[in-house]
Amino acid sequence: MKFSFISAAVAASVIWGASAGPLSETHAHSTVKAPVFDTDEALDTMHALSETIGPRETGTAKEKEAAEYISNRLRAQGAAVQVQTFQLKKYFSGSVTAGEHEFPLRSADQSAVEKELRIEGAIFDGGLGLRDDVTGAKGKIAVIREGKIPISQKIKHAEQAGANAVIIYNQATKPLAVRPHSGKGITIPAAGMKKEDGEALLREKQAVIQFKNYKNRTSQNIIGTRKAAQANPSDADIIYVTAHYDSVKGAPGADDNASGTSAVLEISKQFTHIPKDKEIRFILFGAEELWSAGSSYYVSTLTKDERKHSQANFNADMIATDWKEASQMCVTTPDGRENPSVRYAEKAAEQSRLVKPSLIQLGYSDHVSFYEAGIPSANWIWLSPDTHEPGPWYHTENDNMKHISKERLEKAGALVTGAVTEAVKE
Known part of the structure; x- marks a missing residue:
């Protein structure tokens, strides 16, 4: 299973939560007349x-x-x-290298990445990807946290600000998968990574992103x-x-x-x-x-x-x-x-x-x-x-x-x- 907090067809940002009456496991016994699971x-x-x-x-x-x-x-x-x-x-996956570290990117936005790419640039802290957060990202790699607004909107804001690429990391420990955003008009390369890697990347000054094509x-x-x-x-x-x-x-x-x-x-x-x-x-x-x-x-x-x-x-x-x-x-x-x-x-x-x-x-x-x-x-x-x-x-x-x-x-x-x-x- 690949976890993500947004579906291309879901308007709002999808987050783990919004629990409706959480219940923990118990040791009940089945009495329903149904097939028995082996x-x-x-x-x-x-x-x-x-x-x-x-x-x-x-x-x-x-x-x-x-x-x-x-x-x-x-x-x-x-x-x-x-x-x-x-x-x-099309299927693009990749990695980002910063300093002595190489971090995996769970997936790339296939509507933006049309060929194998190598993108080098300064790291820019894009906050939550709001318009004001990405001001100043021109020519840089915007590193953005998941949450608050849809991922496609975060990417669009970074694109409008002139960023060269976008990396979005999860608020939790799970890797974040950025689904394709077909129909969104996005042309900037984008990918997702897990929380620890995103936070570590923000401590670096420069990075190189490489996308490999598995088409x-x-x-x-x-x-x-x-x-x-x-x-x-x-x-x-x-x-x-x-x-x-x-x-x-x-x-x-x-x-x-x-x-x-x-x-x-x-x-x-x-x-x-x-x-x-x-x-x-x-x-x-x-x-x-x-x-x-x-x-x-x-x-x-x-x-x-x-x-x-x-x-x-x-x-x-x-x-x-x-x-x-x-x-x-x-x-x-x-x-x-x-x-x-x-x-x-x-x-x-x-x-x-x-x-x-x-x-x-x-x-x-x-x-x-x-x-x-x-x-x-x-x-x-x-x-x-x-x-x-x-x-x-x-x-x-x-x-x-x-x-x-x-x-x-x-x-x-x-x-x-x-x-x-x-x-x-x-």
Whole structure:
């Protein structure tokens, strides 16, 4: 999962927080008549993806190997499987060097960076990126804090002030991903970095930014479909159960996001023989770590009729961390508002005597692609109730099976399963 505090289609700046009744984990038992989530098999799936296959960076042989593994699992369960390939025409990543330090840049604004670039300039403290904050940034690299106004607006202010480039760092420890700002008219190169690196960069006088082009990488979405059992399946509502299976470079991606992938595969298995008048699509997306490219591409291929019949999207991303502080089961939406997907989760929690998940605003993961298409969507994730952070293993080599909680996986899996069950019953 790639964290960000802004979606290109969300007008306001999206921040972790805006909690609606946070609740911590408890030890309740399920009584709802719903499929039973097989936690042990889910753990085996996570081990296969994160330890046997390993890091699954977009466009690599390992990502493709994971896609084949997932396809075979869905076929064995009896789902009709489609492998949807897509090409990333542009993808720029980079680094900034200052003094003796080199800091990674999580992503670059693809609408501004059209080729490999090397930008050298003085560091300018751009505050929060307000107009007055960036006065004097002409010819310099503006380093700006996340928060208060949308990221696209910060970049635009720096551009109008004459800055050569913009780096925006997070207010928390998570790396900040700057999504593409297509349609915003932005031409200045921009990228994101984490809090510690941003603060360290501000202590330097000069810096060199380098962007590398990874264009023309190919990825794939794996789609397992179970058609409705009614006379005219084309009239059935569609339920999407989704997760991403790629990881960032060098990270085994056990929690992010073999955990969500394992949940989708388990739910698919459990719904094999349940009579239904709904169509259920179990989708594992590639390239989520690159601006949710996989889910964005998939949603763009939906017909008008398919969108009309789209009932709900349930997305699982990082549902098994053992970080002690991440004790809050959250269901997130891009605007922080309740929708049918959230209500199904709340009903499932009530039916199964599980803790009602906390509704918060989160503007990045594959559920955003559905939201932007007008489809009710929600994401499941464990976070700290105090900081709303996912933990120290995120996007590192330590995101492995040693830092996985079976109990957290079981609770999240049961809740998502219950939510899908409620949607199917409606």
